[in-house]
Amino acid sequence: MDLSSSLLSLKLPFIKLLLSLLIVTIRGVAGSCYTSIYSFGDSYVDSGNMQYLDADVFGCYVPPFGESYFHLPTGRCSNGRLIVDLTAELFGLPLPQPYLKTWNESVANVQEGINFAVSGATVLDASFFEEIGSVVLTNVTLRYQLNWFKDFLAHLCNTSSILSSPQRYESIFNFGDSLSDTGNFLLSGALAFPVIGKLPYGQTFFHNATGRCSDGRLVVDFIAEAYGLPYLPPYLAIDNGHDFKHGVNFAVAGATALDPQFFKELKLESLLWTKDSLSIQLGWFKKLKSSLCTTKQDCDNYFKKSLFLVGEIGGNDYNYAFFVGGSIKKLRAFVPVVVDAITKATSALIEEGAVELVVPGNLPIGCSAVYMTLFQSPNKADYDPKNGCLKAFNSFAKYHNNQLKRSLEMLRQKYPHARIIYADYYGAAVRFFHAPRHYGFFNSTLTACCGGGGPYNFNNSARCGHIGSKACNNPSAHVNWDGIHLTEASYRHIAKGLISGLFSTPPLSSPL
Ligand SMILES: *[C@@H]1O[C@H](CO)[C@@H](O)[C@H](O)[C@H]1NC(C)=O
Ligand SMILES: *[C@@H]1O[C@H](CO)[C@@H](O)[C@H](O)[C@H]1NC(C)=O
Numbered sequence: 001m002d003l004s005s006s007l008l009s010l011k012l013p014f015i016k017l018l019l020s021l022l023i024v025t026i027r028g029v030a031g032s033c034y035t036s037i038y039s040f041g042d043s044y045v046d047s048g049n050m051q052y053l054d055a056d057v058f059g060c061y062v063p064p065f066g067e068s069y070f071h072l073p074t075g076r077c078s079n080g081r082l083i084v085d086l087t088a089e090l091f092g093l094p095l096p097q098p099y100l101k102t103w104n105e106s107v108a109n110v111q112e113g114i115n116f117a118v119s120g121a122t123v124l125d126a127s128f129f130e131e132i133g134s135v136v137l138t139n140v141t142l143r144y145q146l147n148w149f150k151d152f153l154a155h156l157c158n159t160s161s162i163l164s165s166p167q168r169y170e171s172i173f174n175f176g177d178s179l180s181d182t183g184n185f186l187l188s189g190a191l192a193f194p195v196i197g198k199l200p201y202g203q204t205f206f207h208n209a210t211g212r213c214s215d216g217r218l219v220v221d222f223i224a225e226a227y228g229l230p231y232l233p234p235y236l237a238i239d240n241g242h243d244f245k246h247g248v249n250f251a252v253a254g255a256t257a258l259d260p261q262f263f264k265e266l267k268l269e270s271l272l273w274t275k276d277s278l279s280i281q282l283g284w285f286k287k288l289k290s291s292l293c294t295t296k297q298d299c300d301n302y303f304k305k306s307l308f309l310v311g312e313i314g315g316n317d318y319n320y321a322f323f324v325g326g327s328i329k330k331l332r333a334f335v336p337v338v339v340d341a342i343t344k345a346t347s348a349l350i351e352e353g354a355v356e357l358v359v360p361g362n363l364p365i366g367c368s369a370v371y372m373t374l375f376q377s378p379n380k381a382d383y384d385p386k387n388g389c390l391k392a393f394n395s396f397a398k399y400h401n402n403q404l405k406r407s408l409e410m411l412r413q414k415y416p417h418a419r420i421i422y423a424d425y426y427g428a429a430v431r432f433f434h435a436p437r438h439y440g441f442f443n444s445t446l447t448a449c450c451g452g453g454g455p456y457n458f459n460n461s462a463r464c465g466h467i468g469s470k471a472c473n474n475p476s477a478h479v480n481w482d483g484i485h486l487t488e489a490s491y492r493h494i495a496k497g498l499i500s501g502l503f504s505t506p507p508l509s510s511p512l
């Protein structure tokens with residue numbers, strides 16, 4: 001097959017998807033009269049999206065671009081209006097606004113049209129160009145633009161944010177820590193009266209504490225919803241008659257990627273909230289496996305339709321050490337060890353039959369109320385002027401993430417049959433601090449909703465749920481729930497970011 005026909009065969013499914021989406025979406029066609037215009041494309045169509053991506057690949061943002069009509073550069077790669085603008089005028093509609101502008105400011109007339117085009121965009125994904133030894137100018141391919149469109153539609157139609165769907169996966173297995181624990185820590189009895197076992201934990205969605213470290217649902221819950229599956233029962237509850245053929249959650253709040261032995265050697269063992277580290281969770285999975293499937297064939301068939309979420313995990317390995325004064329320089333030496341533990345667990349799951357795996361990186365910890373409080377600095381230069389977060393800790397999270405990404409790349413080469421997806425929690429969450437209002441975060445993005453005072457409402461002597469603390473009355477306007485964990489609203493946006501493919505590489509299979 002020559003290159004052009006193979007390109008065409010790759011393009012066609014996207015174009016069909018695009019057309020079918022547009023056909024179902026554009027209603028309100030009365031005779032020849034359209035009431036809205038949605039456009040997709042590259043620099044022939046882009047009316048300003050590229051500038052919000054902090055790049056100007058064709059130099060279209062400086063005079064004399066725009067001189068004939070707008071009398072200033074608008075991001076359009078011409079001296080004036082583009083075909084899409086003239087088309088809108090023909091139908092008496094306003095010029096479609098760049099989609100990314102809506103992330104930064106409120107934009108009028110969005111229901112009359114939005115432009116998703118980005119200069120330099122390609123129909124095919126960047127991986128295709130990498131293979132043929134070429135580079136892309138932007139990763140916002142047609143597929144990404146489509147995901148933006150779906151995101152936008154959900155906003156416009158005020159539908160429940162993630163559309164539920166026919167089943168893409170038949171089960172989900174999750175490993176991790178408090179970012180995804182749905183009850184194991186509580187059931188493990190590690191603490192006699194843990195605060196996560198009572199309100200205000202759970203107040204927003206479950207109206208009762210479930211052992212989730214948030215006011216409501218977690219990323220794993222939104223993923224289950226999106227794929228039309230029930231919320232995952234915690235492993236430690238499944239003896240109590242839970243149905244677990246649609247998946248099980250092995251995550252435990254406080255869990256580490258490394259085994260307790262590692263922390264014992266550092267004399268940090270007494271700090272661990274739980275000994276149920278990643279390898280223990282893996283052991284639970286192996287134990288349960290025989291009740292899920294029996295022969296290799298049977299297991300392969302079952303796991304082919306399963307999604308495995310390996311983390312977020314590893315954050316606590318660093319937290320424990322940072323909270324007792326470990327320096328960033330010293331902790332950088334742990335990173336390869338932590339990444340290795342996550343990679344080994346991912347390999348082990350593939351060896352057990354997993355083929356679709358999501359491995360998340362760390363969050364922007366330099367923006368979390370606990371870090372902002374414990375590592376307050378009189379030195380303004382320690383804070384990122386763009387978001388007010390602690391630069392060094394965010395760099396540390398990125399350092400971990402980059403190593404994890406490299407390690408996953410090697411794993412992909414070792415297991416070409418598996419789909420190993422990196423979930424960019426950092427990228428999905430750091431958006432909240434750059435354009436908070438776009439996500440509905442109207443109150444301070446750096447202050448916890450639930451806490452006992454202090455500049456970031458995180459007080460170690462009065463943590464959320466303890467005497468002296470209280471929860472705000474609008475958790476959904478806050479990024480941070482209790483100083484350490486995020487609100488349901490944040491988790492929903494992160495989940496959407498992963499499911500849409502914007503923050504998962506390669507993208508998660510669409511639930512649609
Ligand atoms: C986005 O908004 C911020 C603050 O309102 C502003 O400083 C920045 O220039 C805007 N970005 C663009 C590309 O317009
Ligand atoms: C596209 O994504 C790849 C992988 O995440 C990244 O290395 C590259 O810099 C991105 N390219 C652009 C132009 O954003």
Ligand SMILES: *[C@@H]1O[C@H](CO)[C@@H](O)[C@H](O)[C@H]1NC(C)=O
Binds near residue numbers: 158
């Ligand atoms: C959008 O949904 C929210 C919550 O479901 C509801 O309170 C609000 O009234 C809705 N807005 C519109 C314009 O329908």
Ligand SMILES: *[C@@H]1O[C@H](CO)[C@@H](O)[C@H](O)[C@H]1NC(C)=O
Binds near residue numbers: 209
């Ligand atoms: C809330 O949780 C407690 C303790 O788990 C339980 O006793 C109670 O019945 C629950 N309430 C509701 C309304 O589910």
Ligand SMILES: *[C@@H]1O[C@H](CO)[C@@H](O)[C@H](O)[C@H]1NC(C)=O
Binds near residue numbers: 444
């Ligand atoms: C949070 O934001 C809302 C909406 O802008 C405002 O009414 C409220 O007073 C704010 N609350 C705090 C504590 O800042």
Ligand SMILES: *[C@@H]1O[C@H](CO)[C@@H](O)[C@H](O)[C@H]1NC(C)=O
Binds near residue numbers: 459460461
């Ligand atoms: C932190 O909580 C303790 C105990 O409730 C209280 O005495 C102290 O004033 C609080 N600190 C701040 C900064 O609010």
